[in-house]
Amino acid sequence: MGFSNLKIPKLCEFCQKPFEAKTVATRFCSKYCSEKLGKRQKQLAKEIEAKKTLLENSVSKIAELQTRPYISVSEAEMLFGISKNTIHRLIKSKKIPAINLGERLTRVSKIDIEQMFTAVEITAKSEEIPEKPNFEVGNCYTISEISSKFYADPGTVTNLIKRNKIPTKKVGSFVYVPKNLIDKIFDGK
Ligand SMILES: [Zn+2]
Structure with a gap:
């Protein structure tokens, strides 16, 4: 109770x-x-x-898309995460090849989109990491050393350094320049 x-x-x-x-x-x-x-x-x-x-479903859809050379705009959006507007703009400016099978039946080349976005990524990366100048002893030339090694007069060498925006380090009356950057310029000639 x-x-x-x-x-x-x-x-x-x-x-x-x-x-x-x-x-x-x-x-x-x-x-x-x-x-x-x-x-x-x-x-x-x-x-x-x-x-x-x-x-x-989307996993199997993506797997299926990987096997096709041409995909629709909405499939490209799904696969690469790029908006339909961007894709249409790229088609218009002929940056990616497309074929038109009729209204709303545009097909774009999957490989071209892939390559385009890979290329962009690589450029962005190389811009992020500029080569650090190495001013350690043994890794540098003086102006006169460059001059005698590459048979160029000191004035030309100085101009080249300025024109190519090569970093230099002044120690006393000597100007030190990283060897690898100079070699790159003269090897390219
Ligand atoms: Zn209740």
């Missing part, structure tokens, strides 16, 4: 409202809330399943 009078303050797990539970195991204020939560959990499980299927 004593148990029926037991009142435990709790929050309903579905509607979040406070209620007085009769046992410690009670989780809901009403049968309604208990059923609602069950339904919601089923719905959630369904949504998770749907997302998984979608992901699996």
Whole structure:
């Protein structure tokens, strides 16, 4: 008899409202809330399943795209993450080859897009890391050393250094220039 009078303050797990539970195991204020939560959990499980299927579909779709030389604009968007507008602009400016099989049936060359984006990446990387001048002893020429090694008069050497924006280091009356940068210039001639 004593148990029926037991009142435990709790929050309903579905509607979040406070209620007085009769046992410690009670989780809901009403049968309604208990059923609602069950339904919601089923719905959630369904949504998770749907997302998984979608992901699996897109994985197999991408695998299928890899085998085709020409793909549609929306497939290119999916594969490379480039907007349709960008793709259309690239087609218009003839940066990527495309064929038109009819309205909304534009096909673009997958390899060309791939190469285009790889090329951009490499340029960006090489710009990020400029070659550091090496001014260590033994890694430098003086102007007169360059002059005698490459048979150029000191004035020409100085001009070349300026024109090619080669970094120099002045120590006393000597101007030191990194050997590798000078060799690169004279080897290229
Ligand atoms: Zn409730």
